[in-house]
Amino acid sequence: MDLAFLYPLYERSGPWASVYVDLSRHAEDTPHERELTAQAVGRELAGQGADEPTCRAVTEAVDGLAHSTDPHGRAVFARAGEVLLDPPLARPPGGTLARWAPLPHVAPLLELAGEDPLCLVAYVDRRGADFELRSAVGSREAGSVTAQPWPLHRTATADWSERHFQLRVENTWESNAGEIADALAACQDEVRADLLILVGEQRECRAVHERLPQRLTDRVVEADHGIGSRLLDEEVEQARAEHVRRRAEAELGRFLAARSPDAEGRAGAVEGVPALVEAAREHRIDELLVRPDGPDTHREVWIGEAPDQVAVRRTDLKTLGEPRPWPTRADDAVIRSVVATDAAALSVTPATGTHEDTPAGGLGALLRWR
CATH class of the missing domain: 3.30.1330.30 (Ribosomal protein L30/S12)
Known part of the structure; x- marks a missing residue:
């Protein structure tokens, strides 16, 4: 996890109020529940010795989340009556935590906001592809590519032999797959996505996959469920979780190897x-x-x-x-x-x-x- 976004928390001295708010529940009475949570957080911080301006600032910040559509939660860090940072969480904190201490309590962020792989999803067909960025906190469009429109289907014609036409169809699709792969690689360079997920017919996704640069091949997942499938969201989340697991295993492996002393001890x-x-x-x-x-x-x-x-x-x-x-x-x-x-x-x-x-x-x- 790149911790640069935490710099503002260490430019000023403490003590600090650190609050983690669970926003994963969305129901008719949720706004009222969150208002009660805001009041409870203020009382909890006051009970731990926090100053009144900071308690008020945190209470107002949490109360302002009453109608939030954040899918998981939010952290709030404040001191001297001012909220300095309120990052969204990539996973629900499983309840509300409030702490008053000399340093901001940022350690939970390593699990709740740390490893949040950015996925670049490509919805592929023979005419091109639409790109979408997905993370734990939402999704947004990331562009598209339109390839050669003609010819795309094997259909007999009066002008060419059927064999000639089939070859032209295949040549067109091979070219289109290359264009889609180039556009996908360029988009990944720009957004620095951790995973590339190809959605579409298996043959078309495979053709794009094979034309991606070698540096990206270990980031690619070909989805089993096609466009519009209700299971696609689950598959994307599984791919994200697997990426997090592999990354943690790799770093833990490095650690286990490095803790053994060398020849000089x-x-x-x-x-x-x-x-x-x-x-x-x-x-x-x-x-x-x-x-x-x-x-x-x-x-x-x-x-x-x-x-x-x-x-x-x-x-x-x-x-x-x-x-x-x-x-x-x-x-x-x-x-x-x-x-x-x-x-x-x-x-x-x-x-x-x-x-x-x-x-x-x-x-x-x-x-x-x-």
Whole structure:
């Protein structure tokens, strides 16, 4: 997950209100329920010690979602009476969470908004293709391509032999498939889609697939269900979920290989809070791997004003020059350091079926250098 969008949260000091609102239920009484949720969130934050202007700002922001059509949910981050960020979620949070803490509680975003593969769906027929972008929060048109209109069907004519005409039909379709593949590749270059899903007759989709650049072939899925099928949406979601699983497995595999020391005893990955904190202070984290249910994610660490001021013990931070350390969650403290150094972060939950305890404690990292 690229965490650059979180920069505004670390340009100002805390404390912070962090709220995750579930918007996945849509019924006649939903607006009233969401108004009640907004009031409850304000009371919860006040009970945790949040200032009145921030409680009011968050209450108004959540109340403003009463008629929202967001399919899953939204996160709200606020301080000093101002909402600084309210990103949509790619998955429902399973309820409403409100927290008041020295740092914004962004760790849930790794699961709720992190891996949201962008799909470029191509509805293919012999006349061209229509393109559509799909993500967890909706879809939109992404252009189309119209290929050669004539001839497209095998029909006997008085002017040519049937064999000649059939060859001309095949030549036209081969050319059209190439044009569609070129347009699809150009669209992918522009939107940077993670997956390409081809929808249409099997033979036509296969012809387009075969003409795509080699760099895209491992991103292509040929849908079994055609245009207009009610099962197509399910198939797209399955493709997205499979992409997330493969990505998590690949990164977890890299981590498992890198944590073994080399001939000089140096490892390319670390796990556990003490080693992770040291790597964060030295700006060595290249990618943070998080298992959100791990016991170390909510372990207490100490932080200062600067992102690299993080320590396991309060006295260690004073040694680093921070006179007033604050306690906070380990996952949020390390993520702040990751954002400051332009590193990435990933939830490995989709890949932990056979590695339930990896990384140890739920926190690990691939390093920039051994």
